[in-house]
Amino acid sequence: MAEHYFHLKANWPGLRNDTGTIDAGQLKTQISIPKEMDGPGIGTNPDEMLLGAASTCYIITLAAMLERSKLEKEDLTLESVGVVDVTNGVFTYKKIIHRPTIQLKDSATEKEKNLVRKLAEKAEKSCMISRAIMGNVELELEVTIQ
Template identity: 45%
Template sequence: MSEHHFTLQGTWQGGREGTGSIQTTGFSSTISIPANMRGPGEGTNPEELLLSAAASCYLITLGILLKKRNLPVQTIHLESEGIAVVDPVLRYDRIIHRPKIILQNPTNEQSGLALALAKDAEINCMVSNAMRGNVLFHVEPQVETVSF
């Protein structure tokens, strides 16, 4: 078994109204509690970061699956939505991925395969698998066709 290590450095000053920062090899940001949760709303927050991790993993996985099947993909657009609930404490409840896969002159079979792979990508995503059992995942894919 091979291991892959990821590191992050962070700082924080203050309590609920405080701010901090995080930095990884390819990312840095100010962090705070979101304004809609009675925080200062500066930079990003854990809720957005968790959604970003799930969405970017899903998007990359989908791209890999579509490429492996040699589908005529022009581009993939993704909107992902994270929903948190208080039940009785605040927790992430579900994430909905809404990929729009743009295919160039696909056959009906290719369009159907793209829709199926959109569902498979969530099952194969490392981040989704780490959260599964605690967070529900839904995929609402669309395929659009462009002609050249």
């Protein structure tokens, strides 16, 4: 078994509505509570980072699956939405909606389009981050094939 370790250093010198910093190698940024949660909205926040982790994992997994299947695409884009519920002052990360758009070559067959749709669904279930949050955060997929 091979294990990989990822490291992050955080600094939060102030109070609730102040800012801090994180340093995780290539990811270096300020952090604060988002404006939607009555914070200063400076830098990024846990909600954006969870959405970013889920989205980047999904699109990379899907791209790898398309490549392994020898499906030629013109483009692959993704829009994702994170839904946070606030009930009685308790914040719950409720749902992530992935909306990938896969643009195929004009010569793509119906069989290839169906395979792309299956791979888009499989990528969501295969991605490491999706597997990590499954059962806690609902995952929804809205695929567009062009």
